[in-house]
Amino acid sequence: MFEKEVAGIELSAELNQFISEWKEKPGNLIMILHRVQEEYGYIPREVALELSRILDVPLAKIYGVVTFYHFFKLTKPGKHIIQVCMGTACYLKGGADLIRDLERLLGLPVNGTTDDGEFSLEAVRCIGCCGLAPVMTVDGEVFGKIKSDQLPGVIAKYKGN
Amino acid sequence: MAYRSYILVCGGTGCESSHADKIYQNLKNEIEANKLSEQVQVIKTGCFGFCEQGPIVKILPENTFYVQVKPEDAKELVDEHIIKGRPVERLIYSASDDKNRKSVIAEEKDISFYQKQYRIVLRNCGMIDPEVIEEYIARDGYAALEKVLFDMKPEQVIDELKKAGIRGRGGAGFPTWMKWNFTKGATNSETKYVVCNADEGDPGAYMDRSTLEGDPHSVLEAMTIAGYTVGAQKGFIYIRAEYPLAISRLKIAIQQAKDMGLLGDNILGTDFSFDIEIRLGAGAFVCGEETALLASIEGKRGMPIPRPPFPATHGLWKKPTVINNVETYANIPMIILKGGDWFASIGTETSKGTKVFALTGKIKNSGLIEVPMGITLREIIYDIGGGIPNGRKFKAAQSGGPSGGVITEEFLDTPIDYENLAKLGSIMGSGGLIVMDEDDCMLDIAKFYLDFTVDESCGKCAPCRIGGKQLYGLLDKISQGNGELDDINKMEDISLAMQRASLCGLGQTAPNPVASTLRYFKDEYLEHITDKKCSAGVCKDLLQFNILKDKCVGCTVCARKCPVNAISGERKQPHEIDQNACIKCGECYEACKFQAITRG
Ligand SMILES: Cc1cc2nc3c(=O)[nH]c(=O)nc-3n(C[C@H](O)[C@H](O)[C@H](O)COP(=O)(O)O)c2cc1C
Ligand code: SF4
Ligand code: SF4
Ligand code: FES
Ligand code: FES
Numbered sequence: 093m094f095e096k097e098v099a100g101i102e103l104s105a106e107l108n109q110f111i112s113e114w115k116e117k118p119g120n121l122i123m124i125l126h127r128v129q130e131e132y133g134y135i136p137r138e139v140a141l142e143l144s145r146i147l148d149v150p151l152a153k154i155y156g157v158v159t160f161y162h163f164f165k166l167t168k169p170g171k172h173i174i175q176v177c178m179g180t181a182c183y184l185k186g187g188a189d190l191i192r193d194l195e196r197l198l199g200l201p202v203n204g205t206t207d208d209g210e211f212s213l214e215a216v217r218c219i220g221c222c223g224l225a226p227v228m229t230v231d232g233e234v235f236g237k238i239k240s241d242q243l244p245g246v247i248a249k250y251k252g253n
Numbered sequence: 254m255a256y257r258s259y260i261l262v263c264g265g266t267g268c269e270s271s272h273a274d275k276i277y278q279n280l281k282n283e284i285e286a287n288k289l290s291e292q293v294q295v296i297k298t299g300c301f302g303f304c305e306q307g308p309i310v311k312i313l314p315e316n317t318f319y320v321q322v323k324p325e326d327a328k329e330l331v332d333e334h335i336i337k338g339r340p341v342e343r344l345i346y347s348a349s350d351d352k353n354r355k356s357v358i359a360e361e362k363d364i365s366f367y368q369k370q371y372r373i374v375l376r377n378c379g380m381i382d383p384e385v386i387e388e389y390i391a392r393d394g395y396a397a398l399e400k401v402l403f404d405m406k407p408e409q410v411i412d413e414l415k416k417a418g419i420r421g422r423g424g425a426g427f428p429t430w431m432k433w434n435f436t437k438g439a440t441n442s443e444t445k446y447v448v449c450n451a452d453e454g455d456p457g458a459y460m461d462r463s464t465l466e467g468d469p470h471s472v473l474e475a476m477t478i479a480g481y482t483v484g485a486q487k488g489f490i491y492i493r494a495e496y497p498l499a500i501s502r503l504k505i506a507i508q509q510a511k512d513m514g515l516l517g518d519n520i521l522g523t524d525f526s527f528d529i530e531i532r533l534g535a536g537a538f539v540c541g542e543e544t545a546l547l548a549s550i551e552g553k554r555g556m557p558i559p560r561p562p563f564p565a566t567h568g569l570w571k572k573p574t575v576i577n578n579v580e581t582y583a584n585i586p587m588i589i590l591k592g593g594d595w596f597a598s599i600g601t602e603t604s605k606g607t608k609v610f611a612l613t614g615k616i617k618n619s620g621l622i623e624v625p626m627g628i629t630l631r632e633i634i635y636d637i638g639g640g641i642p643n644g645r646k647f648k649a650a651q652s653g654g655p656s657g658g659v660i661t662e663e664f665l666d667t668p669i670d671y672e673n674l675a676k677l678g679s680i681m682g683s684g685g686l687i688v689m690d691e692d693d694c695m696l697d698i699a700k701f702y703l704d705f706t707v708d709e710s711c712g713k714c715a716p717c718r719i720g721g722k723q724l725y726g727l728l729d730k731i732s733q734g735n736g737e738l739d740d741i742n743k744m745e746d747i748s749l750a751m752q753r754a755s756l757c758g759l760g761q762t763a764p765n766p767v768a769s770t771l772r773y774f775k776d777e778y779l780e781h782i783t784d785k786k787c788s789a790g791v792c793k794d795l796l797q798f799n800i801l802k803d804k805c806v807g808c809t810v811c812a813r814k815c816p817v818n819a820i821s822g823e824r825k826q827p828h829e830i831d832q833n834a835c836i837k838c839g840e841c842y843e844a845c846k847f848q849a850i851t852r853g
Binding site for chain 2: 118119120121122123125126156157160161162163164178179180181182183184185189192193196216217218219220221222223224225227232233234235236240
């Protein structure tokens with residue numbers, strides 16, 4: 093899903109543009125981090141360093157914020173991100189079973205990434221389609237009322253793509 | 254009507270995930286191919302509420318309500334309904350057990366799911382295209398803002414809210430007029446802020462999301478009214494990053510409002526200016542708490558701070574700040590237009606107006622509903638929700654999410670309002686309403702919520718940080734069959750300490766699911782502790798699956814179902830489960846047609 097590699101510390105023109113738009117606004121850090129993660133899929137250390145320099149905030153503060161919020165990631169996720177909803181509605185309808193089966197199918201623990209870097213598996217909280225519980229998403233595409241025996245098919249759809 | 258027909262396609266997140274966008278495109282293409290674009294308009298709306306039956310398509314003026322539509326159905330809908338005037342019966346809702354079932358139910362008003370609903374907040378959801386400001390305006394949108402700016406003084410706005418008696422919909426139920434009045438009267442700063450709390454942290458609830466997706470302008474309009482009333486020039490909407498569709502619709506709405514002079518400098522030509530910015534949350538439940546939310550907008554770690562001082566006087570960057578929930582705001586334009594007395598005529602003595610709930614869990618018609626305060630849980634679950642599926646029995650409903658508690662069978666007829674729910678040991682909360690049946694273990698539910706709050710505790714204060722972990726540890730121990738009777742007392746003590754000594758609402762309310770399930774389902778806890786049993790069949794450590802030799806016919810179905818090959822046996826011979834290999838998934842138990850597998 094994220095093609096961008098961390099090439100040294102050269103930030104893209106768009107990212108630089110975004111940062112300069114937000115630079116002077118109070119409370120900009122979280123918005124800028126969102127933009128970084130949108131581009132890289134996580135917050136690379138080199139970029140955090142660069143932000144610290146541009147925004148003139150200590151690296152420790154940036155890491156303090158990044159680690160406080162679940163949404164921000166410090167490691168590179170797989171090419172395809174599988175998220176299984178563990179909100180209450182989905183939990184009651186077997187969300188935990190989906191995770192267990194996916195762990196087995198992909199051979200990785202929840203919050204892990206396959207060795208070939210193809211899939212990451214995450215447990216997330218309500219994605220707002222509780223009417224379709226249990227729900228999972230792959231790269232943002234939602235699969236509702238999903239049953240265990242449909243999982244291999246869903247994975248096959250993304251594998252190698 | 255400018256057009257002969259309107260085709261409304263649900264563009265809510267639920268239906269979008271079932272290819273509503275393709276349905277919309279296909280319908281548009283069909284209309285164009287038949288050269289009907291001048292006569293028939295295809296509109297993508299917000300959530301209709303009946304997400305369970307989605308994707309939904311509704312055709313006006315006949316009001317025909319189509320459910321579970323597929324992209325390939327577009328041609329038939331246009332050929333039959335639009336061109337030949339014949340409804341497509343096979344797509345019309347006809348729940349065989351809908352009480353109002355005639356032959357087929359073609360209109361929303363005849364569907365049980367909608368009959369007891371009353372829509373104020375969701376008035377435009379499923380009616381208008383949220384990405385077209387003109388459609389909002391055509392339904393009296395921004396008329397309340399106009400009225401306020403030209404005909405009302407700030408005091409009059411506050412009076413109207415006072416008459417309406419509206420209380421905050423974000424959880425605590427604080428009277429909205431008082432908040433606005435405090436901020437209006439604050440003299441410590443000229444700069445003031447208006448903030449909308451769209452963090453919606455309760456896992457399993459999506460009221461605010463749907464409101465923003467289906468009718469973003471109603472919230473922008475209300476925030477602007479708040480700005481005028483309290484004397485603020487700037488507003489912030491703090492919304493979860495996990496809600497991309499709502500964010501994109503808000504962005505479009507803000508831009509359109511600016512283009513039309515309804516937001517920005519000199520609104521409607523007056524000397525009042527107000528601007529709104531979006532700020533993204535980043536997945537921290539505690540950021541729904543107002544002081545933590547404000548810290549997060551300031552770009553910091555979202556840690557709560559003790560109140561007072563309250564945000565009303567010392568909020569964002571220490572300036573006076575009004576902070577309200579999405580649903581609270583969405584009510585306000587209607588209160589201004591129809592009057593506080595009208596609003597106060599709906600609901601109960603202490604709780605006025607309506608409440609939006611996300612009705613989910615073990616319920617036939619799950620979806621988004623808006624009901625008058627004072628309705629009973631029985632009406633919600635059985636009349637609107639259609640009861641419990643698969644012939645199972647109702648056990649409890651949880652309101653208030655991780656801060657709330659359960660409501661049991663015997664209280665199904667209690668009118669729902671803030672006070673009654675508190676008396677039962679639950680809270681109104683923001684609107685999550687999760688129905689549980691006899692297959693759900695109450696101890697497991699409490700453990701689920703505790704796991705959530707422990708994970709989400711910001712760690713600033715000890716009662717929440719340490720107490721939560723201990724409470725979770727005890728629940729875990731009991732669910733594994735290692736519980737002792739004294740653990741119940743321990744849990745009660747810890748709960749009390751957390752409730753009394755935690756700094757913010759998260760820690761204060763985190764023990765509620767435990768306290769509430771202990772209050773109503775103590776037997777179930779005792780069963781886990783003394784009998785080492787979980788009759789609901791949820792706590793895996795207390796389960797064992799066995800095959801009854803005399804009932805097993807050796808059909809091999811269970812062995813083929815077992816995901817870990819724990820079942821062995823020859824064809825036509827009794828099978829056996831290897832207890833060491835079994836992961837207790839229950840697949841075999843469900844699959845056996847001869848009731849040869851026992852769960853104990
Ligand atoms: C842990 C915690 C989480 C909260 N989460 C939310 C939330 O997701 N949405 C919300 O509107 N209010 C939430 N609140 C309540 C807010 O602190 C605040 O009371 C509310 O935004 C005020 O708006 P209202 O008066 O319109 O309800 C939460 C409170 C606590 C203690
Ligand atoms: S109660 Fe919990 S979430 Fe609230 S301040 Fe204390 S540790 Fe943080
Ligand atoms: S409960 Fe699941 S793992 Fe255990 S024997 Fe049955 S199918 Fe296999
Ligand atoms: S609980 Fe899973 S989508 Fe809401
Ligand atoms: S998302 Fe379509 S009805 Fe709710």
